[in-house]
Amino acid sequence: MLYGQPNELYELALKTHERHSKQHGYEMHVLRRGITGGYWNKLAFLLKLVIQELEKPESERTDWIMYTDASTLLLNHLLPLHIFLPPSSPEFAHIHFLSSRSPTGTLNADVFFLHIDPWTVKFLIRAMAVPMIDQQVQLGHAMDATAMALVLNETEFRGAAMYQPAGWYHGVQTREGFSGHAGDLLVSLPAELMGERWRFLREWVERLGREGGRYGVSLRETNYPALIATFWERVRRARGVLRDAEEFAERERGDVNEELKRAIGRLKDAIVWMPESEDVLGEAEEACRRGMKAPPTMR
Template identity: 35%
Template sequence: MRGSRLPTCATLLHASLSKSGLLTDGPPLGPQLTTYGTDRCLPRKDDTLSALALSLRQSCDTSSPHTPSNTRIGVVTAQFGDPEPHYAKALQTHHLHSMIHSTELHVMCSPMIDDLWNKPAFILALLLDEMLKPESKRLEWIFWVDRDTIILDQCRPISSFLPPVPKDDPGMKTEIKTHMIVTKDFNGLNNGIFAMRVGHWSINLLMDILAFRDYKPDVQLIFTEQSAMELVMKEAKFAPHVQYVPQEWFNAYPHGSAEEYETREDEEGLERFHVRRGDFLVHFAGVGERGREMLEWVRVARRVGNVWEGGRVLRDLKREIEGFWERLKVERGRVAD
């Protein structure tokens, strides 16, 4: 019953979204940017953004350790209602990043269903739309970011977090393929930022997440769809393909003020999950006075610019990330043997 009903629900959802216009391209508001529903949630057009993107791209090419990639990635987020200055400015940092790295940015401005369940519903709708395209044209990965996130290292491509394709097995026919990359915090799963491979595995996962509260109404979901995601990912058919990575990779939390981030010369008093220069982004999960804090961090991030150019990086995770995937490959090889 579950297996037959879920695909039907997903098909109806996709058809409904297409009919309502939520799966149509929005107006050309900037390079690589697509809106869904209204576009009132977006920041006002900034004519300096394109010039800044070009300047940063040139600076990154000469000073950062990151390697460009041709991986087709879509960054996905949601902003409902009238634009609030701090969320609009935060979104602008993602728009700038998409210009620099030629990634797509998909912004959901109108809710489809209730509350936080819009997240898996929107991602599912995008995945279904991508799967209608030829494989060579569709996105390879989707990277979800909550609206309370600010890009700090504009030089780092999202592809730097992804598992490398084995040179001796480009089709990944023998390796256990990683379909999802997520992080935990002190509450368990934090799905404010995660990467998901475009394909049937991800579609099945999202359909099960959306159906969870209906099929298991007695299960208490403390963090709503996040709790449902955490429980579904533990099921035998999904668990082998979910990879938890250190939180500091792409889900670091603020510690102290934005000015401290800019001027600090050491890491004394910082936990691993506390953001510092060299980290990809900062996530304001559970932060009080979020509006004021985020606006200040956006201003500081713009002022700092390319953190690699001045040689004042406090944390460079490049080798750690590469070593992580290499160790995982070895461990999985031993299991296979």
């Protein structure tokens, strides 16, 4: 989105995305005029794009949309975006939302992926409706991010989301420096920088003009292939344990112990919220295995 008062720095940042899109043959859509009030603009714009794709024959649709704020710069134009998407397998067909979380655990809503699917239509509509359905909810200054996070935590939606490592496509510029390194996909300049955002944005634009080549690292020369393969294999393993535990619980029905019930919920949460953590997933998997061996709960 880029509308309102002209901003040279945002326009220059946008050109980094344009170059990347042209190189890989991606369509690029930029909201140049506000649709409605500020909070709803992002979600309404994305809803329009998703519906437009769903209107097409399935063979002609885009599969996923990647959203980025205007305060991001595409650093590595050699990286294709499909590497971050779920593997083409039925066991991952339920995933419709990909993003990452900040160090404090909040949703990074300035860079995320949406699957072209009816689920996404319902999700965006629900997120837009949050302040109307619950007028007491406090959305704070990042209203869209808070609303999206609240909806993604609802039972109907949470299982279709997955939070990936922030370093993959959400390098952040802080006052202390850049959280990533050469070869990373992009850099985000968060609102927390306040007035310093413009200084950092100009520095990045000038840096890319001088030495942009050093950030353009081919996929095979990065750590992405190994990291991504390990990530999805970890998720696949965890989902296998979850499937075994749920099937065990279904067979046992009324005799399922409370330990297993809690362990299943814990593993479901770990797969969505912390799939990058081998320790968190491993502990949740082991809890399910223990639960399947534990005696039934006495009633």
